[in-house]
Amino acid sequence: MSTIEAVDVDVGESVSLHQRILSDISERILSGAWAPGHRIPFEHELTAEYKCSRMTVNKALSQLAKAGLIERRRRSGSFVRRPQSQAAVLEIHDIRIEVEALGLPYRYERVARHKRRSSAEDRALLELDSNGPVLALECRHFAGKRPFAHEQRLINLAAVAEAADEEFHAIAPGPWLIARVPWSAAEHRIRAVAADRHIAAALDIEPGAPCLVVERRTWSAEHPVTHVRFTYAAESHALVARFTPSQG
Amino acid sequence: MSTIEAVDVDVGESVSLHQRILSDISERILSGAWAPGHRIPFEHELTAEYKCSRMTVNKALSQLAKAGLIERRRRSGSFVRRPQSQAAVLEIHDIRIEVEALGLPYRYERVARHKRRSSAEDRALLELDSNGPVLALECRHFAGKRPFAHEQRLINLAAVAEAADEEFHAIAPGPWLIARVPWSAAEHRIRAVAADRHIAAALDIEPGAPCLVVERRTWSAEHPVTHVRFTYAAESHALVARFTPSQG
DNA sequence: CCTTTCAATATGTATATACATAATCGCCAT
DNA sequence: ATGGCGATTATGTATATACATATTGAAAGG
Structure with missing residues (x-):
């Protein structure tokens, strides 16, 4: 832009x-x-x-x-200066925005919700020390009739206690968190994977089909807040990042 | 960082x-x-x-x-200000750097090189108006013994005439260009694809296996310079982008 | 009561000035 | 030649000052 x-x-x-x-x-x-x-x-x-x-x-x-x-x-x-390493700005929008930018109706669905003590795996994903409680969510985002993205999310309840009382039926956890928690840092990891059975069923694609996975870990003032994994069917999505030397 | x-x-x-x-x-x-x-x-x-x-x-x-x-x-x-949209900085390093960061020996191989008048497809990739000459390159980057990335590149010879005289046997086109052409803008597109036969052979993976594709278009002072497509086998690579509110 | 006008206020931009700091050049003595 | 030393130079940071500009709030007038 x-x-x-x-x-x-x-x-x-x-x-x-x-x-x-x-x-x-x-x-x-x-x-x-x-x-x-x-x-x-x-x-x-x-x-x-x-x-x-x-x-x-x-x-x-x-x-x-x-x-x-x-x-x-x-x-x-x-x-x-000689250009050093290519740095690009990657804007990661809310999925609703992305879907609506395609001119398709957006729909959100909460598939599952579990509150539990954090497992070892949870702690690894969140980079959490203690075994405090977490909220695990699974959701689907639709573009028109087709599933557009699958979301697996962990929320650190020690950092965001109010989340324990939210069912996330009407509102997706992404926008819910953005409105409440000031984030200070985030790390994104982007890779390609083959769909396993679960993902394939959720996205209505063939098992083994390539998918784009975007994982994001978010911190607020040194406390881990959430870890989320979005999985997109290969055809449905590409990320765009732009580099422009900053002009102030 | x-x-x-x-x-x-x-x-x-x-x-x-x-x-x-x-x-x-x-x-x-x-x-x-x-x-x-x-x-x-x-x-x-x-x-x-x-x-x-x-x-x-x-x-x-x-x-x-x-x-x-x-x-x-x-x-x-x-x-x-209320946080607007998640924006993250994606650093795209030279492949040599990435491989060496893994502690593996790096090797580069030029597979093919063709000089030609730009085809309609070339012009679409480069966003080129005229049908001036382009240089098409195909290369492989190795991490240790395994192919790490496959590179398909177009160089607009109208913008970088000297490239016509370079064989790219010893040096990869990426670093060669960086050292010569000041870029002013770049656009990255990141997606997941299934490997076709050609890519599968080049990367020594099964056809249909998921791959991460990073495409980059580069301009220098309004002139298209190059279009490059890197394809990574899914296991070999993940992109990392970090958001930190800028501190100056 | 509503509108117009005006003064107060916080930020935006620019100047002249001062001194600190790091790096280089050239001189001088060994 | 060579090694050290001080003068020079360009940038780094901070100050006091001045005036421009946008916006608000209140007073004045219809």
Whole structure:
């Protein structure tokens, strides 16, 4: 989405100087005019070029440095960085949103719900220390008549006690949690697997068919909150991630 | 990786004030102490709290706003934002790096190389307008004795003319391109597929076995540069993406 | 009572200035 | 030559200040 913004032409009076310096320089870098390793003008030179104070130039360059486009070295100057590792932003939307974006009616179904002391397996998935209580959920998400995704979820009841009183018949656990728990970190693991019998039945596909699995572990202020595994039939889903060098 | 940094304790004298304000406030937000919608103190109040100038506070708050943790409203103040959509950073490393991270010896093999006028299919993959020349490559990446990934790549020779003279016997096209072409944008598409005969043979797995496919399209200053499809056998690979609210 | 107007307020952007810090260059003595 | 040392230089961080701008709340006028 921001791919568009990145090439916005300065129609240009109302833009701040800060922004102008930023986009000027990043354009010269991204167009290749200033190749990796090239030393960009010193702050005092840019000060002259843009007729502004060093503070303004400094702010812009610091931002480019934070964005990873340039590297700054004291006494030596600022240099265009060589791209390091491809980093992309993966937006993981609520499944309802994804389904509705396809123009299909969304339906949610709770298949099972168990409250129990955490087993060794639960603790491994949640990265939990104690054997406190967890809530295990199994759900299906439909796009039109077809099952779209299968959800297996564990909720750490020590972190989210209210979940024990929720049946999750009407609302899916994802949006329920988002509305209640401020998350501070999450880890996603994405892989391909063959459908086992259980998954195949739930998604109405052949056993052994390829599936995309997205597992997410979520923490809130150092406490594990939830572990969820979404399984999508191969045809139904692709994840899209975009990289755009950040412009501030 | 930055999950760790996010909770770095201020051992604290050498940290800049700027950094201290930033981490202080984001910790209060992420711990839930300041819930979404909460109005955080005005700049002049923080100025008093941290005994520093408004500029310093302003810089920190502007950064938090850019990171999406807070929303600033003139005359009203700054407010903690409600988490919008899950966004995670997916780092896509060079395959050599990934293999070596597993402690296995890396080997690269060029299977095929064709220079041709772009076909309709090539143009669709590259999002190319003209029917200019392209270079089509097929490669294999090994981890130890086992094939780890299969690579199918198209390079737009109009954008990277020098590629026409490179055989890609010794060096893989990925690192070759990274070292030469500054990319400005990339789009990744991740899905699960069943191995066809060709892929199965290349990866030494059964036809029909699930595979993880990562496709990447890369642009440099508005020109399509390359399209690449990596196929991994299901057992060999998982992608990991991490979300950490950005701290600057 | 409703609308218009105006002043107060919080943020947005920019300046000039100051001193700290890290890295490099060149001089000097060995 | 060479090794150390101080001066120079570019960036890093912070301050005080000024004015612009958007938005709110209250006063003034119809």
